[in-house]
Structure formats: structure tokens, C-alpha cells
Amino acid sequence: MNADLDYDPSTDSLYVKVRSGESVDNRIVSDDVVIDLGSDGEPVGYDIQHASRHPEAIAEALGYLHQRHAA
Numbered sequence: 001m002n003a004d005l006d007y008d009p010s011t012d013s014l015y016v017k018v019r020s021g022e023s024v025d026n027r028i029v030s031d032d033v034v035i036d037l038g039s040d041g042e043p044v045g046y047d048i049q050h051a052s053r054h055p056e057a058i059a060e061a062l063g064y065l066h067q068r069h070a071a
Helices: 055-070
Strands: 002-006 011-016 025-028 031-036 042-049
Touching: 031 055, 042 055
Parallel strands: none
Antiparallel strands: 002 011, 011 042, 025 031, 031 042
């Protein structure tokens, strides 16, 4: 699966869908970063508000994608 990226420059909001599946829960990392979780507890997406201020969250999402594809 390729990542689905949705970026809105007017709000600097980025959503990175890292795998297929529905979100059944989420983990709030900060006021600006929420990780959507699948039924297995693994990430399905990263919702990053003010994305240009959170390169570490973008790097985490890309790292998760890399890990899934390397397996």
C-alpha cells in the first residue's frame, strides 16, 4: 500500500493514512497530533495539525510506513 496524504495548506493540516482499515480508537499525542488506531491497536493514520511545526510526527508516520514495507 502506498500512503495516502491529504494536506490542506490553508490550515497547515496533514493526514497520513499508513494502511487500509478503519480507525476504531485514537491516541492523542499532543494538541496537534492524533494517531488513529485500527482494531489491532496499530496505527492506520496520523492527523497532524500545524504540520510544518511537527516534523517529528511526520517522520514517525514515514518511519511506520517504512517498517511495514520492509517486513
